[in-house]
Amino acid sequence: MQTRILKALTCAVVFAATGNAQAASTNSAMDHSTAVDGGVAVADTAAAASGHASEPEASGKESSGGHGAHWGYSGTSGPDSWGRLAGDYHLCGAGTMQSPVDIAGGFSATGEPIVFDYRLTPLSIVHNGHSVQVNYQPGSGITVAGERYELLQFHFHTPSEHAVEGQQAAMEMHLVHKNAAGALAVVGVMMEAGSENPALREIWDRLPIEESAAKTHERVLINARDLLPADTGYYRYMGSLTTPPCSEGVNWYVLTHPIQAGIEQVSKFAKAAGPNNRPLQPKNHRLVLVPGAAD
Numbered sequence: 575m576q577t578r579i580l581k582a583l584t585c586a587v588v589f590a591a592t593g594n595a596q597a598a599s600t601n602s603a604m605d606h607s608t609a610v611d612g613g614v615a616v617a618d619t620a621a622a623a624s625g626h627a628s629e630p631e632a633s634g635k636e637s638s639g640g641h642g643a644h645w646g647y648s649g650t651s652g653p654d655s656w657g658r659l660a661g662d663y664h665l666c667g668a669g670t671m672q673s674p675v676d677i678a679g680g681f682s683a684t685g686e687p688i689v690f691d692y693r694l695t696p697l698s699i700v701h702n703g704h705s706v707q708v709n710y711q712p713g714s715g716i717t718v719a720g721e722r723y724e725l726l727q728f729h730f731h732t733p734s735e736h737a738v739e740g741q742q743a744a745m746e747m748h749l750v751h752k753n754a755a756g757a758l759a760v761v762g763v764m765m766e767a768g769s770e771n772p773a774l775r776e777i778w779d780r781l782p783i784e785e786s787a788a789k790t791h792e793r794v795l796i797n798a799r800d801l802l803p804a805d806t807g808y809y810r811y812m813g814s815l816t817t818p819p820c821s822e823g824v825n826w827y828v829l830t831h832p833i834q835a836g837i838e839q840v841s842k843f844a845k846a847a848g849p850n851n852r853p854l855q856p857k858n859h860r861l862v863l864v865p866g867a868a869d
């Protein structure tokens with residue numbers, strides 16, 4: 575309980591400090607990039623163009639509370655209440671294209687492969703009160719269907735947010751990308767509890783156990799590429815941020831192949847930030863495209 579109160583207080587301080595979600599997103603998602611030529615200007619333009627659609631998945635910190643409303647995963651500020659916590663969060667309650675969803679009964683389609691262009695980055699890690707997030711230096715990204723999206727950050731949920739045929743995984747990683755026009759593309763990677771994942775070690779050894787400011791370990795270089803499965807086929811659908819303000823228009827690519835995380839790795843994350851999964855949302859009229867055997 576004390577931890578929860580502390581988190582709420584810290585959250586409020588962050589809101590006051592950042593003023594609005596835009597600022598929070600731009601500052602926190604990009605603060606690591608201020609020394610890098612070009613990246614900031616592009617990112618700022620993208621953030622401005624995307625309006626509120628960039629937070630908080632795309633942000634480093636409590637853009638969640640950017641407009642002043644604290645939210646969480648249980649109790650009166652839990653997912654069922656998000657839509658009522660702030661005007662900006664109304665889509666969390668009223669949206670019809672919300673995430674996550676149960677990926678089942680999809681339509682077979684051949685999608686173009688995602689081309690991953692991920693580079694090494696100094697490990698910059700933050701516990702934002704809702705998840706543990708690794709912020710990425712500019713210069714990494716994906717290209718899919720001819721469109722380039724810059725990798726901003728990745729973070730984790732436990733248990734997984736998406737489900738496949740009703741089955742959740744122990745965890746899910748979200749790699750959040752944005753294109754020059756401000757559109758978001760999130761690559762979701764299911765994480766099964768199994769063998770220890772050496773690619774997580776550098777991050778997990780430095781995993782913040784409670785909400786705290788971003789810390790950059792200049793000498794620890796990581797590459798998100800190491801966290802991807804060998805087969806990067808995907809399910810695709812249009813959805814939303816899974817955290818307030820639940821903005822829609824997010825291009826979701828949930829990889830069909832999971833990666834592994836050790837049972838102790840899962841439990842370490844769960845103690846630090848879990849459970850932090852939004853419940854499944856209605857699919858409504860949406861199609862989920864699944865990799866097909868066409869051609």
Ligand SMILES: [Zn+2]
Nearest residue numbers: 631731748816
């Ligand atoms: Zn997420």
